[in-house]
Amino acid sequence: LKKRKLRRIPNGEQNVQREIQLLRILRHKNVIELVDVIYNDEKQKMYLVMEFCVGVLQDMLESTPSKKFPQRQAHEYFTQLLDGLEYLHGQGVAN
Numbered sequence: 056l057k058k059r060k061l062r063r064i065p066n067g068e069q070n071v072q073r074e075i076q077l078l079r080i081l082r083h084k085n086v087i088e089l090v091d092v093i094y095n096d097e098k099q100k101m102y103l104v105m106e107f108c109v110g111v112l113q114d115m116l117e118s119t120p121s122k123k124f125p126q127r128q129a130h131e132y133f134t135q136l137l138d139g140l141e142y143l144h145g146q147g148v149a150n
Contacts, residue, residue, distance in 0.1 A: 083139060
């Protein structure tokens with residue numbers, strides 16, 4: 056969880072609003088989706104609710120006895136990663 060004081064970052068609030076607009080339109084099976092944005096005016100906070108991701112690749116890797124994936128499984132994960140990146144780049148998103 057990252058917390059930032061947006062008012063202290065030049066154009067911070069505008070950048071976050073632009074990112075929210077972009078996240079609202081992105082739809083791809085290999086890109087985590089923005090589910091909702093919750094504003095708390097009293098605390099002057101904004102919460103981005105993202106799609107739940109079942110696992111973290113690093114945790115999955117560390118749980119294997121050899122600390123590495125079999126080649127076929129690694130290839131599948133890498134292909135999914137590239138598929139998501141290709142979609143994002145096609146939408147004009149730079150990572």
